[in-house]
Amino acid sequence: MITIDYTDRRPLYEQIADKLAKLMLSGVFPPNEKLPSVRSLATELSVNPNTISRAYSELEREGYIYSVVGRGSFVSGTDAIIDGEKAKLTEQIQEEIKKAVSLGILREELEKILDEEYKEG
Amino acid sequence: MITIDYTDRRPLYEQIADKLAKLMLSGVFPPNEKLPSVRSLATELSVNPNTISRAYSELEREGYIYSVVGRGSFVSGTDAIIDGEKAKLTEQIQEEIKKAVSLGILREELEKILDEEYKEG
DNA sequence: TAAGTGTATTAAGTTACTTAATACACTTAT
DNA sequence: ATAAGTGTATTAAGTAACTTAATACACTTA
Known part of the structure; x- marks a missing residue:
């Protein structure tokens, strides 16, 4: 588990x-x-x-x-709190990705990270 | 300082x-x-x-x-600094994506952000 | 009554971090 | 040449957080 x-x-x-x-x-x-x-x-x-x-x-x-x-x-039920945190985190990630783009980080790099993190674990 | x-x-x-x-x-x-x-x-x-x-x-x-x-x-020269900054930002993004995964944010949502930010133009 | 629950305490061990005191090879300014 | 300043390395000791270990207590459930 x-x-x-x-x-x-x-x-x-x-x-x-x-x-x-x-x-x-x-x-x-x-x-x-x-x-x-x-x-x-x-x-x-x-x-x-x-x-x-x-x-x-x-x-x-x-x-x-x-x-x-x-x-x-x-x-305990925490759904409302979680939804708020999701929205906040999503905005944060978007800001960082903007920085990544301006620094010249390739999309493939980020896709690679997504592959890692969404693998199961 | x-x-x-x-x-x-x-x-x-x-x-x-x-x-x-x-x-x-x-x-x-x-x-x-x-x-x-x-x-x-x-x-x-x-x-x-x-x-x-x-x-x-x-x-x-x-x-x-x-x-x-x-x-x-x-x-160091600017290029080297930018390389360092890229590495650091990549780590940061990975950390946030980890949080996103544990919050149950779907990969598709992040792909959508990538589509927006990496849109050519 | 017996077994299982969360919680608390005290002690000891581990690890990473930090400080301290030196030492070395090198460069720069006097 | 000499002295002062540089990064780097080593060894030792101290600190703090984390982890394990062994108990103990009050409570609930079967």
Whole structure:
């Protein structure tokens, strides 16, 4: 479900939180769905439970999930926020692509990046 | 000339290299201009000379500057600087596209932006 | 009651970054 | 020639964030 990329410079908890967020946004974990328990996900990823706990804390702080002692962690509905972020990010990307064009970066270069990032991962 | 932002999560050498790069691109340091010496900039920023040395090494690796023992460090020609800037912008775009993917933005949306910006004319 | 849940604490280990103190070979100015 | 200034390299030590490890607690569920 999640694979850890050890070439990634970011801390594990951040990387795991990001991938979980992506899974939630892609619908693998719909709103109110129960996430894997801290201990089970730690075992699955061969990582310390504290690391998962921190990843979940970050996700909770960002509004993606909510956790209840004794019950588990659950996906919260964040669709409105996400739509806003999408629009903002899209504008940002367009600005950077404008800079790329003026610097003479070829479209093929950017297509190559799209191939990488939209590969599955 | 340069101020250090201690809320920035990146390492000092990277932050300093970035700001120097921007100064070069904005023309504050024209091609072939002599940069501050490792020791003087270290003193000015209250930072260890090794940290400046590493920042300069990064800039040299990226083609922004060239260094000569006994003489100093100098801004490279415009072409080299632009190459460095291209590399940096490409990295930035890749980061944003990563975010786009995790937000569920479809590839087609980004292709549409590319169509707009790379339209001939 | 037993097992599973999130959360908290303390300790130890790891890694990258940073500082510090030197040293070297070289260039420039005196 | 001498002194000062240059980039670069090395070794050591310190710092901070991250990670692992071992427990413990309060709670919920089967």
